[in-house]
Amino acid sequence: MHAKIKLQEIPELLDAEIIQGDAAENSIEGAYCSDLLSDVMANATEGNALITIQAHKNTVAVASLYGAPCIIICNNRPVPEDMIEAARDERIAIYRCSRNQFQVSGTLYRKMLDS
Amino acid sequence: MRIRADLHIHSCLSPCGSLFNSPSEIARSARRAGLDLIALTDHNSSLNCEAFLEACAREEIAGICGMEATSAEEAHCLCLFENLETALDFSAFIRDHQQKVPLRSERMGDQVVVNLSEEIIGTVDYLLISATDLSIDEMEAQVHSRGGLFIPAHVDRRAFSLTSQLGFIPRSNYDALEWYHRDNPRIADYPEYPAISNSDAHDLESIGRKSFAFEAEAAGFAGLKQWLGQRGSGINRHPSEETPG
Numbered sequence: 001m002h003a004k005i006k007l008q009e010i011p012e013l014l015d016a017e018i019i020q021g022d023a024a025e026n027s028i029e030g031a032y033c034s035d036l037l038s039d040v041m042a043n044a045t046e047g048n049a050l051i052t053i054q055a056h057k058n059t060v061a062v063a064s065l066y067g068a069p070c071i072i073i074c075n076n077r078p079v080p081e082d083m084i085e086a087a088r089d090e091r092i093a094i095y096r097c098s099r100n101q102f103q104v105s106g107t108l109y110r111k112m113l114d115s
Numbered sequence: 116m117r118i119r120a121d122l123h124i125h126s127c128l129s130p131c132g133s134l135f136n137s138p139s140e141i142a143r144s145a146r147r148a149g150l151d152l153i154a155l156t157d158h159n160s161s162l163n164c165e166a167f168l169e170a171c172a173r174e175e176i177a178g179i180c181g182m183e184a185t186s187a188e189e190a191h192c193l194c195l196f197e198n199l200e201t202a203l204d205f206s207a208f209i210r211d212h213q214q215k216v217p218l219r220s221e222r223m224g225d226q227v228v229v230n231l232s233e234e235i236i237g238t239v240d241y242l243l244i245s246a247t248d249l250s251i252d253e254m255e256a257q258v259h260s261r262g263g264l265f266i267p268a269h270v271d272r273r274a275f276s277l278t279s280q281l282g283f284i285p286r287s288n289y290d291a292l293e294w295y296h297r298d299n300p301r302i303a304d305y306p307e308y309p310a311i312s313n314s315d316a317h318d319l320e321s322i323g324r325k326s327f328a329f330e331a332e333a334a335g336f337a338g339l340k341q342w343l344g345q346r347g348s349g350i351n352r353h354p355s356e357e358t359p360g
Binding site: 041056064065 | 185189214219222245246273274279
């Protein structure tokens, strides 16, 4: 699956709000869904969006390690200010939605298949 | 005597720790901060503990060898040992159980082993903050089989804590719980575990910023273990039964 999704399409696709919009990349290539950051470190690949409920600044550090264009926070978890600042520094977008990880993964997966 | 302790301090071996945090400087800063007892707890390694003990001896402050280990659930746990040999044995055990993500220093920071003179005598080439494959219970059993102390770290933080990873604090064989917020009202819900707070210092200025105090005959591992044992055996649970004095 090599299809890409533009970052600007994501808020509408997921009914998500833009918490931090400045990003170094303009699209994602696949996504990785996990709430264990060591698992993300070991298995996510560059260009993958990170789908998680771990809303804290360590998530940004891990996302920047492997090269995530954006982080998608599920279940409307509150996003602390230091996480937003870290993401701004690393130029990684943060989106937040009320959907859970399964729903977000499914929506992005279907969109990838269709495009 | 009254002992003031800070049992959660990182050195330059932790990728997130400042390179200025050599064991020598840590001991010096701790003495200046008025601490009597400190522990070196780098992420998943005790390799800087030898220089740490030498530095503590030089500064005439009591030092405990330990580490902040990462369980499979990604809960951080303080593991403290009676002597260097035991800490290094546990460190080798943890190394064999840790996921090996290659360290990219330019992104992740450095992980250096140093001697008392702050000369670099080694590096670790895999990322030390990554997780092990040991569950919290397995880790607790391994620490206790070596006579060590097992203390879940910053249990009320929103990352890498029992609360953030499991959603609750399961009852288990802990020697204490380390609380990030000393005034957290939830502490009262866990009367069977002594509540302590430490700095979790990653830079010299933070050492001793948070600490706790206890009564013991001397500053050291034995006195700490004895005090925790007394607290855990019910004094905390039934404050009214506490004997005077």
